[in-house]
Amino acid sequence: MVIEQAKMQSLASRMVEHEVKGRSPWADARKRFVRNKAAMAGLVILILVALFALFGAHFAAWSNEELDYNVMGQVRELGMPSIASGHYFGTDDLGRDVYARTVQGTGISLMVGIVGAAIAVIVGTLYGATAGYVGGRTDQIMMRTVDILMSIPYMFVLILLLVIFGRSIGMLFLGIGLISWLDMSRIVRGQTLTLKNREYIEAARATGVPSWKIVLRHIVPNLLGVVAVYATLLVPLMILTESFISFLGLGVQEPLTSWGALISEGAGTMNYGTLWQLAFPLFFFCITLFGFFFVGDGLRDALDPKDR
């Protein structure tokens, strides 16, 4: 058989020279995630909601502060959703544009959710991984502290905080951030305990890698799967908490608003035939929660090591 020797040889050497790109566990997980239809639908919904929060204001005919004096007092007759009047989602009792208010509320609610979850992820992961990796008495003290903090009824503390230090959005972030990392640190600690005696950690210790580097380089990346899943499920939880606080009237204050505040207002006027005041914020609230739950579910399936 005649094979062009020279050509084959150059091909072979080219194959050896060219660095093969590896398929990382993350790439595998991404592939599985993309194949999951429900999760992708959830992701699309979330992206659309985020775009709505970011750019929705450009399409509003009314700003969120303007009052439409024409509809005031006759909201039920004139304030209904219509393209012609520019109130796409109708107006609220004061004649403010529900569309613009929903855009504003979406932004704030998403921010609360994401900031809360981000605090939980950063603080909880580092705290839990440190406690689990160091072990012994340090672990005992750190985890008992978490137990004590968890046993405090957080809603009560949060409400007290808001009452004492004033109702500001910064205070709300602080309050939610304070409680959100506790569960995360427990989960991460448990995972760290299972990882800590793996041979690759032992290999790193044997070669003299400092402890903090082992935590950051070997433990945290192997935890991120669990953390990512839990974080996506934490975002809706944070949104729910904020909505609850706002529903009570303690959270976000006028002129700012959030889904919880809007739903609260809408629910107050439910009986007067102005159902759109409730329906539109509630719709965004629900699809976002669904979106996060589907994405979280998809992430869990994609990152579950049992699937491999």
Next chain:
Amino acid sequence: MTKPLLDVKDLRVTFHIRRDGDMPWALPRQLRAVGGVDFALKPGETLGIVGESGSGKSTLARALIGLAPATGRAEWIDGADLIGMTPRQMLKYRADIQMVFQDPLASLNPRMTVGQIIAEPLTTHHPGLKRDEVKTRVKEMMEKVGLLPNQINRYPHEFSGGQCQRIGIARALIVEPKLIICDEPVSALDVSIQAQVINLLIKLQKELGLALIFIAHDLAVVKHISDRVLVMYLGKVMEIASSDDLYANPQHPYTQALLSAVPIPDPVLEAEKSVVPLVGDLPSPMNPPSGCVFRTRCPRAQSACAEQVPALMGEGHQVACHFPGPLTEAEIAAVAAREARPVPA
């Protein structure tokens, strides 16, 4: 006589075990995993360590690299004692002593590329190295252990078990150590791959002048690779001898029992060979027998064995036994008969 690279004297590892439900002031129970091991390792030499599961082989290895709490002395060639060093002092020696682990895949971080894994000891011990210098050295090392250097960006799960073990060996070799401790490096691999990995280790050892401590429970593998062999039982050294001497002329009853259990790849010989049966199980290291730890299962045990701990005696071929020497047919028959009956408590 050359100075030994590593001179271990009376190395002990004791774990303190607290059971659930113990009162906080109750003394923890002691588990003596390694109970006084002595050996010396010359530069470039291979020491095989054999023994059944639970005999303390791996704990001994972990104690030497400071992963298990140990007492005693382990003197490095420059006179430093490796036991009881602070982590900072130990760091200098960690580059000289590297370890290859048992489970090839589990000893590699699944989220890191092969290049990052192999480079880790290098960047830890030589933090000043430039990125492309590290990369060149990693690639050289991959070539040396028989991996294609272009696979540097792949992840461990994309390799076979044998390849993963080669990655583990490359990681151990990249800092140019003087001693590599191999903790059962081939027991998780297929027989054909075992041969490849062992021959690779022998080849690299010759090229680089490494000393090896090779832990295994496969006696044939140990014979093939080792200059000297150390037999452990319940945390104690039973016998140390040069590999040829030990396999041809085992003195300790335990060594004889171990060697007689090695299958011979010839059905006729296999059927005829006399096997020294070992009665019972390994005693608990929480509550080891008095005197000689092997006496509970020894065919030749006498009252003296219960009273006095036998010292490791002899020049070159060292045995820790009060009554060393080959077992006679009568003794073997007696054990076989004892095995047939339940042992009286």
